[in-house]
Structure formats: C-alpha cells, structure tokens
Amino acid sequence: MINEEIIIAGFGGQGVLSMGKILAYSGLMNGLEVSWMPSYGPEMRGGTANVTVILSEERISSPILTSYDTAIILNQQSLDKFENAVKPGGILIYDPSGISNPPTRHDLNVFSVEATKAANERNMSKIFNMIVLGGYLKVNPVVSLEHIEAGLKKSLPERHHNLIPANIEGLKLGASLIQRENFYKAAC
Amino acid sequence: MSELRLMKGNEALAEAAIRAGVDAYYGYPITPQSEVMEYLMKANPEKTTGMVVLQAESEVASINMVYGAAGAGKMAMTSSSSPGVSLMQEGISYIAGAELPCVVVNVVRGGPGLGTIQPSQADYFQTVKGGGHGDYKLITLAPASVQEMADFMKLAFDLAFKYRNPAMILSDGAIGQMMEKVELFDPVPRRTDEKVAEQCPWATTGRKRGTQKRVITSLRLVASVQEEFNIKLQNKYKEIQEKEVRSEMLQCDDAEFVIVAYGSSARTSMKAVQIAREHGLKVGLLRPQTLWPFPSKQIETLINNGVKGFLSVEMSAGQMVEDVKLAANGGAKVEHYGRMGGVIASPSDIYEALKKFAK
Structure with missing residues (x-):
C-alpha cells in the first residue's frame, strides 16, 4: 500500500516547492490522496525552503510531520536539519555539491544524485529539480512517468507546455545518475 | 461536472x-x-x-x-x-x-x-x-x-x-x-x-411606488425596542444552536479518551490518535466543524458512552477548552494541550501529551 511521507529541503530558488508540487500533482493523477505543506515564512527569503509531500491511498491525517519515509536534501543546512528525521530503514537522497559533511546514519538507504553538476555541464540548470526528482522516482517509483507528464500538464501554464519534454529528459537523466551510497535492510 | x-x-x-x-x-x-x-x-x-x-x-x-x-x-x-x-x-x-x-x-x-x-x-x-x-x-x-x-x-x-x-x-x-x-x-x-428581491424581502434595493420603506440599521435608541430586538436575536441563536451543529467523530465508539480539535490541529491530532491506537490507547477524535454553535451535545453523549476525559488540542494558550469544560459540565476530566505563537504541535508531541493525560 502506498503511504509515502517525503520531505524535500534546500535553498529557496532551487525549485524545492515546485518539485513537491509536481510530485503531488502526479500523485493526484495516479488517483492518490496528496498533501503539500510548505514551510512558509520569513525564512523563505533567500534562506532555506522545505516542503512536506504525502502520497497515500488513504485519507491523509496530518500534513505536518516530524519524521519521514524519504528525505530529498539539497544543501548542508537541510541535511543537518533532516537527517535525523528520516525513519529507520527510510530513504535519504542528496546532491553532493555543497555538502561538506555527508550523511552518517547507517540505518538508512542513502543515495546521491549529482544533479547540480549534471545540470551545469548540460546547461540545464532550470530543470535541476527534475533531475533530482528523476533520481528519487528511480529509487521509489511511487508515480509513473505518464503520471508526471500529466501532472506537469496540470501544474504548468499552457504557455510553458513546450518545456515538458525537457523536464522529462531531466527525469530520465536523474534516473541514470542516482547512486547508492550504502545499503540498509531492516531487520526481519 | x-x-x-x-x-x-x-x-x-x-x-x-x-x-x-x-x-x-x-x-x-x-x-x-x-x-x-x-x-x-x-x-x-x-x-x-x-x-x-x-x-x-x-x-x-x-x-x-x-x-x-x-x-x-x-x-x-x-x-x-x-x-x-x-x-x-x-x-x-x-x-x-x-x-x-x-x-x-x-x-x-x-x-x-x-x-x-x-x-x-x-x-x-x-x-x-x-x-x-x-x-x-x-x-x-x-x-x-x-x-x-x-x-x-x-x-x-x-x-x-x-x-x-x-x-x-x-x-x-x-x-x-x-x-x-x-x-x-x-x-x-x-x-x-428578481431572485434577490424574492430571497431578501428586507433588502434595500430601491423603493418602488406603493412599497413600504425598508430600513437597515443597528441603532434602536429606545431601550425596550432594543431589548425586543435582543430577544429576537437570542431566539434566532437558539434555533441555530439546535439545528446547525456540525462535527466529525473518528474512532470514538470505544474511546476512553477523546481529543477535541479543529482546523489544522484536528489534522495533527488525527495522526496522534493513530499513533495512540497503535500503542493500545483507546483514543478518539471529536472534530468540531462548527465552533459556534459548539457540539456540546456530542460531548455529553460521549460522556454517557463512557468517555473519561477530553483533551482540547489547540494552537493557543487554551481557548476552546473552556467550551469543552462547559459542555462536559464536570462529567469528565478536561485539559488543554497546545503550542502558541505560530508553532505547530507535531503528532508525536500530541501523543506524548495524550499519554500523560490518559494516565
């Protein structure tokens, strides 16, 4: 049964909130219950931004959480803040650029995705967040590519629909870039 | 569609x-x-x-x-x-x-x-x-x-x-x-x-020949007239109280303790109830959808069904808890749990408060 509680965290401007929105919209297209709860407030201006996304087959209780199945981490502050908030056996995905102290927990499935580097090399900085999302969906295909496409169509204004193929390309690139850093299997 | x-x-x-x-x-x-x-x-x-x-x-x-x-x-x-x-x-x-x-x-x-x-x-x-x-x-x-x-x-x-x-x-x-x-x-x-005129015979939509003057005011200088109006209002409020209470109950059937919460506190509390149930606590949630009129009868009924206590969970120093107390009228233990100033109590915070409360 799908009940995925995700935190996405990084700098304001990295596309954290929109990545969450696309994920939530795709979940909706997949017939799931969804919630998208941003951190809103003065800290958003130039500071850190994070969003909690829940995808579930059941009615969602709290959109506000303190522990998560998955953390998608895009800067050091967010890693420091959320590494310990991932449930044991959960998933932690991070972009190594700008990370000087990588994750240390051994009870998580840790993955890295070199999205910043790849986006810069290919002049794709605008779809940086889609590269990260592609990495996540490779690890946990909670929604399909078709649902993402449908979600993009719904969440982007029509004048931007010509950008959808580039976004899909970003997703695929992310799927090819993601690397497992450690393996954890919950004790049975 | x-x-x-x-x-x-x-x-x-x-x-x-x-x-x-x-x-x-x-x-x-x-x-x-x-x-x-x-x-x-x-x-x-x-x-x-x-x-x-x-x-x-x-x-x-x-x-x-x-x-x-x-x-x-x-x-x-x-x-x-x-x-x-x-x-x-x-x-x-x-x-x-x-x-x-x-x-x-x-x-x-x-x-x-x-x-x-x-x-x-x-x-x-x-x-x-x-x-x-x-x-x-x-x-x-x-x-x-x-x-x-x-x-x-x-x-x-x-x-x-x-x-x-x-x-x-x-x-x-x-x-x-x-x-x-x-x-x-x-x-x-x-x-x-036309529909407005039909639905709102009191509305000031322009006086026509042969129709009575309509006055919209909150000023009634003669005390007895004001009191008469107050009584009319109170009767209206009584009717609303009888007919328009709305609330949702979750897992209250066998509950010994019930969280009362509205708005986003109801959502975090819903999760707290799930956690509590997983730990074997018989806890339910009463979620008022109307705050006035307040679901006082529902609280009375829950007490009659054996609920021993109500924990009012609010993002305040405890305001709705007073209405819960009035409704419980001494029939059950009532306490407040909450955070203030824009801080949201997490489901696990609420569960911890619930555990203490249920002791």
Whole structure:
C-alpha cells in the first residue's frame, strides 16, 4: 500500500516547492490522496525552503510531520536539519555539491544524485529539480512517468507546455545518475 | 461536472466563492491569506460571473463595503488574517446588529498584535465569544482541509442567508497555505435581481411606488425596542444552536479518551490518535466543524458512552477548552494541550501529551 511521507529541503530558488508540487500533482493523477505543506515564512527569503509531500491511498491525517519515509536534501543546512528525521530503514537522497559533511546514519538507504553538476555541464540548470526528482522516482517509483507528464500538464501554464519534454529528459537523466551510497535492510 | 484540482486552501476558498455565485469580495492583503485576493484578481470573475473583486483601502473599509452590499441583499464577503480581522470587529458587530448575511474569512496567524505570520488558533475567543461589542453570535465554520475551505464557502453563505446572520470561516495559516486534492462543486450562477428581491424581502434595493420603506440599521435608541430586538436575536441563536451543529467523530465508539480539535490541529491530532491506537490507547477524535454553535451535545453523549476525559488540542494558550469544560459540565476530566505563537504541535508531541493525560 502506498503511504509515502517525503520531505524535500534546500535553498529557496532551487525549485524545492515546485518539485513537491509536481510530485503531488502526479500523485493526484495516479488517483492518490496528496498533501503539500510548505514551510512558509520569513525564512523563505533567500534562506532555506522545505516542503512536506504525502502520497497515500488513504485519507491523509496530518500534513505536518516530524519524521519521514524519504528525505530529498539539497544543501548542508537541510541535511543537518533532516537527517535525523528520516525513519529507520527510510530513504535519504542528496546532491553532493555543497555538502561538506555527508550523511552518517547507517540505518538508512542513502543515495546521491549529482544533479547540480549534471545540470551545469548540460546547461540545464532550470530543470535541476527534475533531475533530482528523476533520481528519487528511480529509487521509489511511487508515480509513473505518464503520471508526471500529466501532472506537469496540470501544474504548468499552457504557455510553458513546450518545456515538458525537457523536464522529462531531466527525469530520465536523474534516473541514470542516482547512486547508492550504502545499503540498509531492516531487520526481519 | 465537478472538477479535481490540487490547490492551496486560500485558492480553493477563492475559487469556491466564484462558483458559489458570490456578488462581491472586498479585501486588503495580509499574510497568510493574500492568495485569496490574488486568486480572485487573476481569475477576474467580473468578466465571467459579474462578481466584483475590490482591494479596499483598509480592512475597516472592506467590512463596511460588505455591510453596504449585504444591505442590498448581495452575497458579499471579505477575508483577512488576525490583525486585519481585529480591525473589522466594529463592522461585524454592526452587521450582526442590522441582521445582515455576509461571510468573513479569518486565516489566523499568531498574535497578539502583529505577532507572526505562522499558523495559530488564538482568535477562537474573538470569533465565538464576541470580538465586537454587544450580545451577538457569528456562525463559525472551521475547515480542516482544502476540501472544506471550498465546501464551507458555500455552506457559510447558505447559513448566513438562512438566518440573516454574519458567518465566519475560521481557518489558519496551515490550512490556507497547504495544497491538497480538492473536488470543486459545479458553479452556481449569481442570483438575478428578481431572485434577490424574492430571497431578501428586507433588502434595500430601491423603493418602488406603493412599497413600504425598508430600513437597515443597528441603532434602536429606545431601550425596550432594543431589548425586543435582543430577544429576537437570542431566539434566532437558539434555533441555530439546535439545528446547525456540525462535527466529525473518528474512532470514538470505544474511546476512553477523546481529543477535541479543529482546523489544522484536528489534522495533527488525527495522526496522534493513530499513533495512540497503535500503542493500545483507546483514543478518539471529536472534530468540531462548527465552533459556534459548539457540539456540546456530542460531548455529553460521549460522556454517557463512557468517555473519561477530553483533551482540547489547540494552537493557543487554551481557548476552546473552556467550551469543552462547559459542555462536559464536570462529567469528565478536561485539559488543554497546545503550542502558541505560530508553532505547530507535531503528532508525536500530541501523543506524548495524550499519554500523560490518559494516565
């Protein structure tokens, strides 16, 4: 049964909130219950931004959480803040650029995705967040590519629909870039 | 056809206002509810339904524009957040005193004063115990989801017109800012002038030859006349109390302890109840959807069914807890748990409080 509680965290401007929105919209297209709860407030201006996304087959209780199945981490502050908030056996995905102290927990499935580097090399900085999302969906295909496409169509204004193929390309690139850093299997 | 969308609570409320056939929105921006007017301005319903959307010069102006439009039988509304709603209190009292229907939305933030822009529920007293002066009541709806932000918009107007009474949608920053799936109801056309005249025989729509003068006022200088009016209001409030209580109960059937919570606190509490159940605690949730009228009878019934205690979970120093105590009337233990100033108690915080409470 799908009940995925995700935190996405990084700098304001990295596309954290929109990545969450696309994920939530795709979940909706997949017939799931969804919630998208941003951190809103003065800290958003130039500071850190994070969003909690829940995808579930059941009615969602709290959109506000303190522990998560998955953390998608895009800067050091967010890693420091959320590494310990991932449930044991959960998933932690991070972009190594700008990370000087990588994750240390051994009870998580840790993955890295070199999205910043790849986006810069290919002049794709605008779809940086889609590269990260592609990495996540490779690890946990909670929604399909078709649902993402449908979600993009719904969440982007029509004048931007010509950008959808580039976004899909970003997703695929992310799927090819993601690397497992450690393996954890919950004790049975 | 109803339509599925992913929307912020504030946006869903704004879209629902257009779909409910609202005639006029007057407002002034303030975080965390600015998306309401932003959405309306962008949607520009004046072109489609003819709904007026106007940014007033202040909240005081907004509520008095609502007063004027409501006097003409129009479906008029405003929205704001805590400091702005404080400014509106005089107007709200006048509207209640003139027995006019309207909807005021408060997407509550932390206070007192300018406080913070983060979610809070500290305006409960202001909303259900007065706020403005005089013996009046606001029909108060408390949405706990984006879906209810949309649905309660229509319900609030239905109730306001049914009882000729201002209605308040008491939301909070979290419900306003979060996005969820929402099924939007089919649009209802705005009422025609004939329909307004038929529905609102009291409205000042222009006096015609041979018709009686209609006066809309909250001024009744003769004490006995004012008292007669007060009695009429109280009778109306009694009827609302009997007929319009709405609430949701979750896992209360075998519950020994029940959390009472509304708005986003109800959502975090729902999760706390799940955690508690996993740990074998027999706990349920009573979620008032109307804060006034308050679901006092439901609390009485739960006590009769063996509930030993109620924990009121609010983002305040404890306001609704007083109504829970009044309803319990000594029949069960009642306590409050909450965080203040825009801090949201997490489900695990609430579970810990619940564990202590249930001991």
